[in-house]
Amino acid sequence: MSVLDFLSQTLRIAVPFLLAAxxxxxSERAGLIALGLEGYMLGGAFCAAAVSFASGSPWLGVSAALVGGAVLALVYAVGTIRFRGDQVVIGIAINLLAVGLTRFFLRLFFGSSSNSPRVPGFGGTGTGFLALAYNPLVWIGVIVLPTLGWILYRTPFGLRVRAVGEHPAAAASVGVPVTRVRYIAVAFSGMLAALGGAYLALDQHQFTDGMTAGRGFIALAATIFGRWNPKGAGLACLLFAAAETLQIRLQGTHAIPSQFVEMIPYVLTIVALAGVVGRSxxxxxxGKPSTE
Amino acid sequence: MSDAIRLAGIEKSFGAVRANRGADLQVARGEVHALVGENGAGKSTLMRILSGLYPADAGIIEVDGRDVTGWSTSDAIAAGVGMVHQHFMLVPTLTVAENVMLGSEITKGPVLDRAAAEQRVRDLGARTGLVVAPDRLVADLSVGEAQRVEILKTLYRGARILILDEPTAVLSPPEVQELWNVLRALRAEGGTVVLITHKLDEVIEVSDTITVMRQGATVARIPREGATPQSIARAMVGRDVVLARDFEFSGTSAGRGVASTPLLNVQNLLVSGARRTAVVDRVNFSVAPGEILGVAGVEGNGQTELIEAIAGLREAEGSISLGGLDLRPLDVRHRGDAGLSHIPEDRHERGLVLDYSIADNLILGQQHRFTSGVTIDVARVLAHAEERIRAYDIRPADPATPARSLSGGNQQKIVVAREMARDFKVLLASQPTRGVDVGAIELIHARLREARDQGKAILLVSADLAEVLALADRVAVMYGGRFVALLLRAEATPELLGQFMTGAEHAA
Incomplete structure (x- = not known):
């Protein structure tokens, strides 16, 4: 195995993290806890698989994932912004809702409780960078965080997002439509996470029940470990992906129990939150309801 | 030429409180106009109505001769009316330029034009003297600099009428001088400034005209020429009102209790605030049994921190002892058990759990005295509640009623009734009658006097000078974190205290 193999495998694992993070x-910069990432991803994965299967076009599958993610995110947004519900409770509810809905439709469409049939993906088989280059979602994953950084720090919308998440009353006092900014931020966060889910389903050419397996939570951990800025979150995603790659490579050698490696993202997040590596x-x- | 601002017959009520009752204000174009009055006189409410934050219940608002009654904040901003609030509306994680342009961003294509925004901030700064580095984070600014950013925000949006709500409350003396220079520069450009304040020396120093408010109404409009701090203070306090409020000292003669050892002894008390400033600056005093020490002063001069430090709610240096017992190592509960009772200044924030019943609020902080085994003894709590409700005439007289549904006066009676039920030696009474009706004030004052006559030591803090004068045996004046005066009640006249309170005179 080469260094190149290690890096390409890391990238392959990192793409869904990058998109969801x-x-x-x-979402979090706009002041809304992104606990529903896991649910948006799972919903996106299912929509992508189902529509790609039905239409034969992975592009239509990706479009469906965007719609599915946005719908789930808007449910969260309405609950937390319009009805000022608790963000943690509604975020957890979104995740449970996504599990239930995907399971229900999996049975309804494909008559299976475990997985969908094989669905068309974006081509490029095997591992290695060349195979990954065929997948447009990989490219999107690579540029998504730099683009988000550009939006947050260079555009008026980004300035407003940062203001709304930090001091909504101040933003409102100068005429920033706090509620609208928050709805838009949450809807896009749902779409981005759903793209991560679509990548998983199309990469594996099928939807399996619960296939996101905690990746949304790892992305949330990366958000926090990366101190809520795109650069930090991107580096955290790559770090967590590298750890997972290492764990896969070490399987069978029994050098370290794999469970310990799987813990790395969460342990690092706790370490970061505890203030060990600078203040976070x-x-x-x-997490606070809008004051507008 | 029409006036810049004309408000006539403004009425505004919040629930049962009438904040403005027929208030009028006339401000000429190009003047600095001071709006003065005691706390709760309705100054801020009136200005929030002008800036579109609250709708008025009745009355007319005209700006530049145009009837704008019922406008919104964005209408007001568009018409050139900008308000700088007492609590800054700045996003600490953004830079100065970002804060200034937020909501009205300068762009170059899809991108923020940071350089242009920073240049605008520098230009405005050069023109008015509001100099702040535009690329600094607001979180790193001093309070004075943050205030400059707030004024810059309004000027960036084209404000020609600037309303400042207590702008100097947070500033150091040199910063205050800089602010005056800025206001004079704005006036020279034809801008109009309304300055809300209750510091009289400031009023005399910068304003062209002075409007005095009392109890929600406008009571005087004085040109600066011929105005003295004394004449303004007289209009603010209103001699007739003060006389009606039992101004005469009704306690026992001063000097009583001096021979006995003090119950509360505070030495060298130092409380640090944000940015390492001393909010309470090495204060020394003691309170004897059977004595009320009244602390007068404009709010925000360290009274809150003084009380909270003694109560154990705030870190402090120095010594605090109660009857010889050092309170410093004790937490709030054990200070209570040692004989300290505390009526907090804000009944909603500290005094009550609004969703709890009257009965539960009456044992708050003393619940460990109402237990049987590991559970709360409901029967005893109820009996206690019924006794307290009767003794303090709390209405409605139903222990199960949630505190939230009571009037302010009855809520305050719960707090006072609870704190008086302790077996206490020293009582900290902070703003004990703020925002309560006359009947409740009388009852609370009577109970405080009773406690004093039973030999308790009471430290009374009140922003209401009349209250301090009506109750205290000795009067201290707090200004800038220090006791600038400590007088026997017989020596303390409102005029003299007023001068100490406004910092016009320094002595100790």
């Missing part, structure tokens, strides 16, 4: 950063300050209005 972009959603996490966007979340957006000040995170």
């Amino acid at each position: 972009a959603g996490g950063v966007l 300050v979340p957006p000040a209005a995170l």
Whole structure:
């Protein structure tokens, strides 16, 4: 095995993290806890698989994932912004809802409780960078966080997102439509995470029940470990993906029990939150209902 | 030429409280106009109505001769009316330029034009003297600099009428001078400034005209020429009102209790605030049994921190002892058990759990005295509640009623009734009658006097000078974190205290 293999496998594992973490950063910078990332991903994975199977076009599958992710995210947004519900409770509910809905439709469409039939993906078989280059979602994954950084720090919308997540009353006092900014941020966070889910389903050419397996939570951990900025979140995603790659490579050698490696993202997040590597300050209005 | 601002017959009520009752204000174009009055006189409410934050219940608002009654904040901003709130509306994680342009961003294509925004901030700064580095984070600014950013925000949006709500409350003296220079520069450009304040020396120093408010109404409009701090203070306090409020000292003669050893002894008390400033700056005093020490002063001069430090709610240096017992190592509960009772200044924030019943609120902080085994003894709690409700005439007289549904006066009576039920030696009474009706004030004052006559030591903090004068045996004045005066009640006249309170005179 070469270094190149290790890197390409890391990238392959990192893509869904990168996409979902972009959603996490966007949502949390606007002041809304991104607990539903896992649910948006799972919903996106199912929509992508089902529509790709029915239409034969992975592109239509990706479009369906965007719609599915946005719908789930808007349910969360309506619950937390319009009805000022608790963000943690509604975020957990979104994840449970996504598990139930995908299971229900899996049985309804494909008559299976475990997986869909094989669905068309984006071509490029095997491992290695060449195979990955055929997959447009990989390219999107690579540019998503730099693009988000550009939006957050260079555009008026990004300035407003940062203001809304930090001091919504101040933003409202100068005429920023706090509620609208939050709806938009959450809807896009759902779409981004759903793209991550679509990547998983199309990469594996099928949807399997619960296939996101905690990747949304790893993306949330990367958001926090990366201190809510796109660069940090991107590096955290790559770190977590590298750890997972290492764990896969070490399987069979019994050098380290794989469970320990799987813990790395969460342990690092706790370490980061405990303030070991500098202070980790979340957006000040995170988790608080809008004051507008 | 029409006036810049004309408000006539403004009425505004919040629930049962009438904040503005027929208030009028006339501000000429190009003047600095001071709006003065005691706390709760309705100054801020009136200005929030002008800036579109609250709708008025009745009355007319005209700006530049145009009837704008019922407009919104964005209408007001568009018409050139900008308000700088007492609590800054700035996003600490953004830079100065970002805060200034937020909501009205300068762009170059899809991208923020940061350089242009920073240049605008520098240009405005050069023109008005509001100099702040535009690329600094707001979180790193001093309070004075943050205030400059707030004013820059309004100027960036084209404000020609600037309303400042207590702008100097948070500033150091040199910063205050800089602010005056800025306001004078704005006036020279034809801008109009309304300055809300209750510091009289400031009023005399910068304003062209002075409007005095009392109890929601406008009571005087004085040109600066011929105005003295004394004449303004007289209009603010209103001699007739003060006389009606039992101004005469009704306690026992001063000097009583001096021979006995003090119950509360505070030495060298130092409380640090944000940015390492001393909020309470080495204060020394003691309170004897059977004595009320009244602390007068404009709010925000360290009274809150003083009380909280003694109560154990805030870190402090120095010594605090109760009857010889050092309170410093004790937490809030054990200070209570040692004989300290505390009526907090804000009944909603500290005094009550609004969703709890009257009965539960009456044992708050003393619940460990109402237990049987590991559970709360409901029967005893209820009996206690019924006794307290009767003694303090709390209405409705139903122990199960949630505190939230009571009037402010009855809520305050719960707090006072609870704290008086302790077996206490020292009582900290902070703003004990703020926002309560006359009947409740009388009852609370009577109970405080009773406690004093039973030999308790009471430290009374009140922003209401009349209250301090009506109750205290000795009067201290707090200004800038220090006791600038400590007088026997017989020596303390409102005029003299007023001068100490406004910092016009320094002595100790």
